Amino acid sequence: MSRKKIQIILVLASLSLVALLGTQGVWLSKAYSAQERAFNHSVQVALTNVADQLLTQNGQSPATAKPIQQLASNYFIAELNAPIDPAQAAELLQQQLAQRQLKEPYEFGLYNGLDDTLMFGRFVPATRQMAAAQEESPVIKHEKEGSAPMYNLAVVFPTKTSFILKEMEFWWYSSGALLVVVLFFAYTMVQILREKRLAELKTDFINNLTHELQTPITNIGLASEVLRKRAETLPAERLTRYHELIYSENERLRAQVERVLQMATMESRELVLKKETVDLHALLQQTSDNLAPRLQQRVGHLRLDLQATQPLVHADSLHVANALYSLLDNAEKYSPQAPDIEVSTRDVEQGVLISIKDRGVGIKKEFQKFLFDKFYRVPTGNVHDVKGFGLGLSYVKAIMDAHHGQVTVESAEQEGTCFRLVLPI
Structure with missing residues (x-):
């Protein structure tokens, strides 16, 4: 299948999934709104019934009651402007809410109809055990001299949102x-x-x-x-x-x-390392000497700046030498002019840092993340001046991983490349 067909399939499938997720989001929003409307309706019906019964018991006509007001998402108030017995109001409210399967905790209070002063209040837990609630949370009464006992009933559901979300299981x-x-x-x-x-x-x-x-x-x-x-x-x-x-x-x-x-x-994970004590400085000198004839043909230079004070590592000398030579080989091949290569070592906390720096063609930032992939070669259009299989850097990465080391690259186009290897001591 061609890349273009894969891209078309990917775009169409992505658009379909986005549309599907959008539809699901709309349905979730509608489901939440429907659950909230049902909750609000049940509360308003319960409070209406409570208000009618309280007014009837006080010898007043239910027709005089105002509609239930919803002042906030979870705050409802019934304007009764009538004397109310708190215990009677609490019992009626509990019964009406229980009949409508509203088993969430709530707070209710009686407010003075003249100045909205809280006169009575109670928190009712979700257990709905009235006797226990009365024992644990006795009615709190705040009396205010000179005020008429004309009360309004208010109810707050502190866990309304979580209740609705739970209903949307x-x-x-x-x-x-x-x-x-x-x-x-x-x-x-x-x-x-x-x-x-x-x-x-x-x-x-x-x-x-x-x-x-x-x-x-x-x-x-x-x-x-x-x-x-x-x-x-x-x-x-x-x-x-x-x-x-x-x-x-x-x-x-x-x-x-x-x-x-x-x-x-x-x-195939059959790589077996024959580790021994290896002098990295001697290994670098040897691999540099192997590259010397090619550098002489191109009038190139290779400088060694070996400053590490502890160059001895426990490693497979053959594989490490091959990895180092692969990097030096690339530094020479990808230098269109006379190669100018600098190899340095220094001590770091993790072990020994080896830097191999050239002044060649460099690598664009967009290609650097693929450098250590197997078979990958930096695109050069239709020009293939440098031969290779795309295996060198993946080999270097595999050898460093096998030695519990690391390899990183820093490069800029037309400014050269620097590979850094860290081998534990």
Whole structure:
């Protein structure tokens, strides 16, 4: 499947999920509003019945009562302007709320109808045991001389919101299921894109491998053919040159195959480290000497600034040397002008810090996060001046992880690159 088709599918699926989540959000809002309206209606009916009964018991007509007012989301008031017995009001209120399955705790009070002074108040817990409530929370009475005993009844539900949310239990389950579907979809799409990218990288790797192997095989074949047909007539100088060509190309081919096999071994988790005490300074000197002939051909320079006071580490010298050479090799290959490479060491808290810095082409910020991925090579358009499989840096990362170390990169386009390795002592 092409990248364009995957992008179209991803966009359409994302839009569908956004629409689905939006619809679920709208339904949640509507469900909450419906539950709140039902709660408010039940409270208003209960308070209306309480008000009618209190007025009737006081010899007044219920028709004189004003409608129940909702002054806030959880605050209701019945304007009675009549003398009320607090115990009677508490009992009626409890009965009416219980009949409508409103089992949440509430606070009620009687206010002076003239100046809204609180005259009586009580908190009623959710247990609804009236006798216990009266014993634990006796009626509090505040009398005010000279005021007429004309009261209004007010009720507050402090846990109204949590009650409504609890009543929406089905909606929360459905929303949770939808969220699981969304997360699963997101994970699936990430995996698809990752596999697609890995497939592209492997395709590039196979193409690079084909070209990289084809060149030494072709050179070996040509030199062997010449030696097979004309070995007796060739001068000694040309014979030596063909022999050296076969040897060097064979070594090149062996090194390429070895690198691929190393990565295959690490991928199958069969990498076995033969750790020993290794002098990093000596190892850096050795790998630098191996790179010296190529630097001389390009009039390049490599400086060693080895300041670490404790260069001895417990590591696999072969793999560490290969990792260091891979970084030095990149520093040389990606320097279009005469290579200028600086290798330094110093002590850090975690162990020994090795820095390999060049002044080459550098790497754009957007590509740096992929550098240590297997088969990844920084895009260069249609120009492929530098050969490789995209395995070098992933090998370096794998070796550092195996030694419980770390590798980081700092680079800017056309300003060079600096790789930093930290190996524990």
